[in-house]
Amino acid sequence: METNRITERIIGCAIEVHKHLGPGLLESAYEECLVYELQNTGLNVVRQRPVPVIYKDIHLDYGYRIDLLVENTVIIELKAVELISPVHEAQILTYMKFAHKSIGLLINFNVALLKNGLKRYRM
Numbered sequence: 001m002e003t004n005r006i007t008e009r010i011i012g013c014a015i016e017v018h019k020h021l022g023p024g025l026l027e028s029a030y031e032e033c034l035v036y037e038l039q040n041t042g043l044n045v046v047r048q049r050p051v052p053v054i055y056k057d058i059h060l061d062y063g064y065r066i067d068l069l070v071e072n073t074v075i076i077e078l079k080a081v082e083l084i085s086p087v088h089e090a091q092i093l094t095y096m097k098f099a100h101k102s103i104g105l106l107i108n109f110n111v112a113l114l115k116n117g118l119k120r121y122r123m
Helices: 003-021 027-038 086-099
Strands: 043-049 054-056 058-060 066-069 076-079 105-110 118-122
Touching: 003 027, 003 058, 003 076, 003 118, 027 043, 027 066, 027 076, 066 086, 066 105, 076 086, 086 105
Parallel strands: 076 105
Antiparallel strands: 043 066, 054 058, 066 076, 105 118
16 A cells, blocks of 8 residues: 555544544553554554664664554654654654654644644655
């Protein structure tokens, strides 16, 4: 399936979750519900996929994890914070780099309108 189609389906599922739950919950609640929606649309989802830190020739397993990896193509980093900060953006870009994935979505559910909490990244 092409990447644009996958991201469209992911965003649609995120909107569905936000429409029913609204802002104010913990990230883990949104993750659980988003996984449910994504799997119901037939998408393959891996939760909490380990990502090693790579320094030169050393792989450091320090417990960094991608929130969701969809169709082995799109990284989703979920947040439930007041504001997305530069460190959140750096986090998803680093995960994309270390996981060798070219598309990422940063989704902050703690907003009144979900479109204001969505950001797509491409490497």
